[in-house]
Amino acid sequence: MQNLATMTGAEIRSLIRRQKITGSTAGMAEGYTQANLVILKKEYAFDFLLFAQRNPKSCPILDVVEPGSYTPKLIARHADIRTDLPKYRIYINGSFESEVNDITHLYEDDMVGFLIGCSFTFETPLLRAGIPVRHIEEKRNVPMYRTNIPCQSAGIFQGPVVVSMRPMTSEQAIRAVQITTKFPNVHGAPIHIGDPTEIGIQDIYSPDYGEIVTIKDHEVPVFWACGVTPQAVVMESQPSLMITHAPGCMFVSDVYEEALSIL
Amino acid sequence: MQNLATMTGAEIRSLIRRQKITGSTAGMAEGYTQANLVILKKEYAFDFLLFAQRNPKSCPILDVVEPGSYTPKLIARHADIRTDLPKYRIYINGSFESEVNDITHLYEDDMVGFLIGCSFTFETPLLRAGIPVRHIEEKRNVPMYRTNIPCQSAGIFQGPVVVSMRPMTSEQAIRAVQITTKFPNVHGAPIHIGDPTEIGIQDIYSPDYGEIVTIKDHEVPVFWACGVTPQAVVMESQPSLMITHAPGCMFVSDVYEEALSIL
Numbered sequence: 001m002q003n004l005a006t007m008t009g010a011e012i013r014s015l016i017r018r019q020k021i022t023g024s025t026a027g028m029a030e031g032y033t034q035a036n037l038v039i040l041k042k043e044y045a046f047d048f049l050l051f052a053q054r055n056p057k058s059c060p061i062l063d064v065v066e067p068g069s070y071t072p073k074l075i076a077r078h079a080d081i082r083t084d085l086p087k088y089r090i091y092i093n094g095s096f097e098s099e100v101n102d103i104t105h106l107y108e109d110d111m112v113g114f115l116i117g118c119s120f121t122f123e124t125p126l127l128r129a130g131i132p133v134r135h136i137e138e139k140r141n142v143p144m145y146r147t148n149i150p151c152q153s154a155g156i157f158q159g160p161v162v163v164s165m166r167p168m169t170s171e172q173a174i175r176a177v178q179i180t181t182k183f184p185n186v187h188g189a190p191i192h193i194g195d196p197t198e199i200g201i202q203d204i205y206s207p208d209y210g211e212i213v214t215i216k217d218h219e220v221p222v223f224w225a226c227g228v229t230p231q232a233v234v235m236e237s238q239p240s241l242m243i244t245h246a247p248g249c250m251f252v253s254d255v256y257e258e259a260l261s262i263l
Numbered sequence: 264m265q266n267l268a269t270m271t272g273a274e275i276r277s278l279i280r281r282q283k284i285t286g287s288t289a290g291m292a293e294g295y296t297q298a299n300l301v302i303l304k305k306e307y308a309f310d311f312l313l314f315a316q317r318n319p320k321s322c323p324i325l326d327v328v329e330p331g332s333y334t335p336k337l338i339a340r341h342a343d344i345r346t347d348l349p350k351y352r353i354y355i356n357g358s359f360e361s362e363v364n365d366i367t368h369l370y371e372d373d374m375v376g377f378l379i380g381c382s383f384t385f386e387t388p389l390l391r392a393g394i395p396v397r398h399i400e401e402k403r404n405v406p407m408y409r410t411n412i413p414c415q416s417a418g419i420f421q422g423p424v425v426v427s428m429r430p431m432t433s434e435q436a437i438r439a440v441q442i443t444t445k446f447p448n449v450h451g452a453p454i455h456i457g458d459p460t461e462i463g464i465q466d467i468y469s470p471d472y473g474e475i476v477t478i479k480d481h482e483v484p485v486f487w488a489c490g491v492t493p494q495a496v497v498m499e500s501q502p503s504l505m506i507t508h509a510p511g512c513m514f515v516s517d518v519y520e521e522a523l524s525i526l
Contacts, residue, residue, distance in 0.1 A: 046309040
C-alpha cells in the first residue's frame with residue numbers, strides 16, 4: 001500500500017490521471033497546496049477574473065489556464081486540468097448535470113480554467129501552532145454558511161460571501177488571525193469572529209454546506225471566506241457551461257504551502 | 264493660498280476637474296493613496312487583467328472601472344476618471360499621440376479603466392521610520408530601470424519588469440522590507456537588494472526613466488517593481504488605443520494608505 005500522504009503533488013496527479021484515485025484528495029501530498037477549479041467559456045472570463053480580483057478573500061486566484069492550454073504553468077507546469085482532478089461536476093445553464101472523471105471530451109477551445117486557493121492549505125500551520133481544527137478531529141467536512149455580506153459584484157456576477165467555520169477559544173482565534181494573515185492566497189485572515197447572527201447566520205448548527213462540528217464551552221466560531229463562494233455566485237448567473245471540481249476532489253499542485261506565505 | 268498637502272483626495276479632485284490643477288500631484292492630499300491609470304478597449308481587458316493578476320508586484324490593481332461606468336467605486340465613489348486626473352497621455356497603436364487635460368470626448372462605451380497602486384503610497388511610512396527617500400530629499404523624479412526579469416506573460420502582453428530604486432544602508436533595507444511587505448497593493452516588498460547587474464542593470468547612473476539620485480558610501484540600491492511596467496508592456500503590444508495618466512499626474516483616491524496595509 002502506497003502512502004498517499006508523503007507523495008508529491010506530481011505523484012498524486014499521476015495516480016489520478018490513471019484513475020487510480022477517483023475520490024477526495026484530503027490528506028494527500030501533505031504540504032502541497034490544493035486548489036478549487038472553475039472552468040468557464042471565454043465570454044465569462046473577464047467578468048469572473050474581475051470578480052476574483054475584487055473579492056480576493058473569497059476567490060484568491062492561484063493560476064489561470066488560458067484558452068489553448070490545459071496547464072496551470074505557475075503552480076504545476078506538467079499538469080493537465082482536463083485529467084488531473086479525481087472528479088468533476090458539469091453545470092449547464094446553472095443546473096448540475098453530471099459527475100465525470102475526465103473532461104477531455106468536453107473541453108472547448110475557448111475555455112478558461114481558474115485555480116482558486118483552498119483553506120486546506122492553512123490548516124496544517126494552524127495544527128502545528130496547537131490550534132484545533134475540529135472537522136479534522138471529528139473526520140467531517142468543514143461546516144459552511146451563506147452570509148448576508150455581499151461580494152463586490154463584477155459584470156454578471158454577484159451574490160453573498162460563503163464562509164467556513166472553525167470553533168476555538170478566543171486566545172486561539174487571535175493566534176489564528178496572525179497565522180492565516182500570512183496566507184492571503186488561500187483566503188487569508190478570518191472575516192468574522194463570534195456572534196453568527198451579525199453576518200446573517202441564524203442557526204450555527206445548520207450549515208448550508210458541509211457538516212456541523214462540536215462547538216465546546218468557551219469556544220467562539222471563527223469564520224473564513226470560503227472557495228464555495230465563486231461557485232455559488234457563478235451558478236446563480238446561469239452560464240451556458242461551467243465545470244468545477246467535485247467537493248473534496250481538488251487539484252493538487254507542485255507548490256508548497258510555505259511558498260504562498262507572505263511573511 | 265490653499266494648502267494642497269492637507270486637503271482630502273476629493274478636494275484635490277475637485278480642483279483638478281475644474282482644471283485649477285493641471286500638473287504633478289506629488290505631495291498633495293497627504294496620506295491618501297494615489298494611483299496609476301491605464302485605459303484600454305474591452306478586447307484587451309481580459310489579457311490585461313490576467314497580466315496584472317500574474318504580476319501583482321509590478322501591477323497591483325486597486326480598482327477597475329467597467330464599461331458603462333467612469334467611477335472607481337472601491338477607492339473613490341464620486342470620482343470620474345475622464346476628468347479627475349490633471350493630465351492624460353493618448354497612445355495610438357503603441358505610439359504617443361498627445362497630452363490632454365480631459366478625455367470625456369475620447370471615452371468610448373467599450374473602455375475599461377485600471378487603477379494601479381503607486382509606490383508613492385509607501386514612501387510616507389518609510390520616512391516616518393527614519394529611512395531616507397533620496398529622490399524626495401533631492402526633489403527629483405525616482406530613478407527607474409528596465410531589468411532582465413521577465414514578467415509572467417498573459418495573452419498578448421509580455422515584457423521585462425521595470426523597477427524603481429531607492430538607495431539606503433543595509434540595515435535600513437531590512438527595515439524597508441518589513442515596512443513595504445505590509446503594502447502589497449502598492450508594489451509590496453523589494454524584488455532585489457544590491458548588485459544592479461544581477462537584474463540586468465548595467466549602469467545604475469543611467470536610469471531608463473526618471474532621474475538619478477545620490478548613492479552615498481555604505482548605501483546599497485534597493486529595487487521595487489514599478490507601475491511603469493504595465494504601461495511599457497502594453498505599449499509594446501501596440502493596442503489600437505491606450506490612455507494613461509501623464510507622469511506624476513496621478514489619480515488621487517479617497518483611501519488612506521493605512522487602509523491598504525495588510526498588517
